[in-house]
Amino acid sequence: MEVVATAIILLHPLSALAVIWLFINQRKWRQKSTILKGSERQKELKNHEKNGNKLFFYVIGVISLAFLSKIFYFQIINGEVGISDLIPNHFHGWAGLLGLGLMIYLRHLGLRARKNRLEKKPFAKISNLHGRLSDIMTYLIMIHAFLGFLYLFTYL
Structure with a gap:
């Protein structure tokens, strides 16, 4: 059963890696937006907006998966799940929220x-803030992923 519990707990980090990859690809719009013109730019902008909406829901899914995987993990390992098992007790969990x-x-x-x-x-100021926030989030995501990697050793 421990193999099943380990496989379940690995669902969150593996899906998170996929979402991180999508986030990094989504940010490529910052470079493309300065180069592209006309209808090609409009097409890429529409694609950026569509993928951004999807990415938002993927992030919610990955966070939900973190909680669900902990529920199943503790049910398999301990035979029960308490509220204290779901409340983050480490920086990685709080940083995810x-x-x-x-x-x-x-x-x-x-x-x-x-x-x-x-x-x-006027929308340039808002778009610029949107881009800068994504820049900051990229660094925070990398730190978060590294802390998650370290935290994973408490389960393995």
């Missing part, structure tokens, strides 16, 4: 920039 808050704000900025752009209102 902080990351969700930042992701919610990042999406909010993206949606506001899109709304202003479509309504022909």
Whole structure:
């Protein structure tokens, strides 16, 4: 049963790696936006917005998977799951919830920039803030992933 528990606990970090890869690819828009022009730029912008919305829900899924995998892990290992098993007791867990808050704000900025752009209102300042926040989040995500890697050893 420990093999099953280990496989279950690994679902979160493996899915998180996929989402991190998507996040890094999503950020390539920052470079593309300065080079592309016309209809090609519009196409890539639409793609960026569509993928950003998907990415937001993937992040929620990965965080949900973290909690679900802990529920199954503790059920298999201990035969029961307590509330204290689900409350983060380490920096990695709390940072994940902080990351969700930042992701919610990042999406909010993206949606506001899109709304202003479509309504022909100024949106450059919001778009710039959206991009800068994604820059900061990239570094925080790398730190978070490394801490998660270290935390994983408490289960293995």
